[in-house]
Amino acid sequence: MSVDLPLPAVESLPSLTFERTAPRDLVHRRAIGEVLLTDDWIRLGADRFKLGAQWPRGHGFYGPVGDRWHDPLLAAESIRQTSSLVSHVFYDLPRDHPTLMSELSISLSPAALRLDERPVDVEMTVECGDVTRQGSRLAAMTMEVGLVRDEIPLGRGRMSLNCMRRSVYERLRGSYAQVPDRLPEQPEPLPPHEVGRTVEADVVLGRPLDVRAGADPRRGAWPLRVNWAHPTLFDHPTDHVPGMLLLEAARQAAQCLAGPDPVLVASMTNRFHRYVEFDTPCLVRARLSGSRDGDQEVMVAAEQDGAVVYESTVTCHRALEPEDGPR
Template sequence: MPFVSHAQNTAPSAARTTARTTPATQLRPVPQEYVHKLDAAEVLLTGWAPAGEDRVTVTARWPRGHAFYAPVTGRHDPMLLAETLRQSIPLISHALYDVPLGHHLIWQHFTFEVAPGAMFLDVGPMDVELRIACGDIARRGGRLAALTMDIEILRDGRHLGTAHTRFSSHAPAIYRRLRGDRCTPSGDTIPAGPPAPPAPVARAHAKDVVLSPMPEPLSPPLSLPHQWQLRVDQTHPILFDHPVDHAPGMLLLEAARQAAHAVQDPLGGAVFPIRFESAFFRYVEFDAPCVITAHVEPSAYPEGHLGVSVTALQEDNEAFSCRVTLARATR
């Protein structure tokens, strides 16, 4: 697996625009299997269309309410955007670059940010448009091996956010060599621990908490005030829509979000996550504990903003890192 050594710290480079959105008549349908979701109700993408060489337009519809990605301070959950972007990776891979179904797509790094004022809830579903430019394309044996995506996200033709991500693509045989005896789901897993209290991690229900208090063998002096064990509940219908052999990227991003909420005391009151800068270094396995640590960054942030650094450590190796920027929620 090709790893990156650090998160992308620069702002995503897609330019802001208010140009007209792509006419619906030009859009092609999104096959459900192209977004790697078994539950059709969880497919957020609604259409796609080529927009030039290595460019594509993708449309999505966000429900006003969602069972897991529920509204936050009167706005759509920014993790809805993260999942929308995640679904666009397999769509583009299969539809634009002819990656066969069954190939494994692995995140290397992922940065996205939103404009809070553009995320407000409306009376019904919300339509968004992704304008995606692909670059740094690598091929192996004529097949896509890796690429970078720069994305601008629009709502009604107006700027909503930007994103930058890179992922790799592996044929089943290569993936088996990379993963060895861990390439298929097995019963050799650590049971999900008890959930942390939901309210401090901005969750309404315990079943949606992905952090667990540190178990006794890992308690002080090893544990820190802002430290948890990753809670991996493979029965969760959203995060584990289909069988996988390692912790999904969306689970790690959700862990970062929940950890950031838990340490946001300096801001006080309600907060809204506006930026995630993440890097995926190693697979997070199911058969060993994964420790999530969060701390407030000392760097200077604008008034009403806070940076939280989150890391995932498994078997003494850093597997994932994420810098989450929170903003004090305003109406």
């Protein structure tokens, strides 16, 4: 089933300027070009905030889909960056405290994702619930996010996160808290066109190890590929596979099964059960589970060391004719 996140009502709230990007350390990015949030934000209530993001017409990784739509994963990355900024600015979380996702879901309007001749200024209204503290320190919360483009509802998102002291994180992670010296040998990538990409460096799925004649076209299984040199997915070193890489793996798996025409992610429900480590293989499995109104639903699960570490439900929108939308 697709995630049930109704579109937000358009509210008349204080305006944002979209003049400059937010400080990089507030969104845990090193490259200025990877910062999507802008540097003005407004408190609307005790746990309610308004922030801005700007989506470029052409991003080095989150580029246009089918030459028609902005990449929906820009919404997911905007929400991820929002969780960091809100935690640090409004809840005084120290910037060295790890913030870990347990859920990240988006539900978007394909018509409102349409490209035009300008970057997209996105207003995000954030409501934080289930806020948990240990003493005065933020420990966990869930954000409900409404996204609006030019006063047009764009979609909604939800993210749940947990925060901990660096010392606690290192104790729980043990030797895995350190970035390893090297990666194991990675599988050969799938051809980029099969996963909606143009260059091998952006492919996160490897060629299947067991290709059998007559395999079910509604199912697939691919080894996960990790490329530390990737400027977006590995903007900075990390000791485990980033959550956004897993979202990209789910999107590429959905493209494999629902393609070959470009598919647009209309919604994703992503749940992270365990850290995905670098030192052992991770297998991404996917199956088409049905279709409705021309859209197709793909169920994705990543497995490592015999356990499911990540699950995603992806609804793929396939529009064969131009749609109305922002111009």
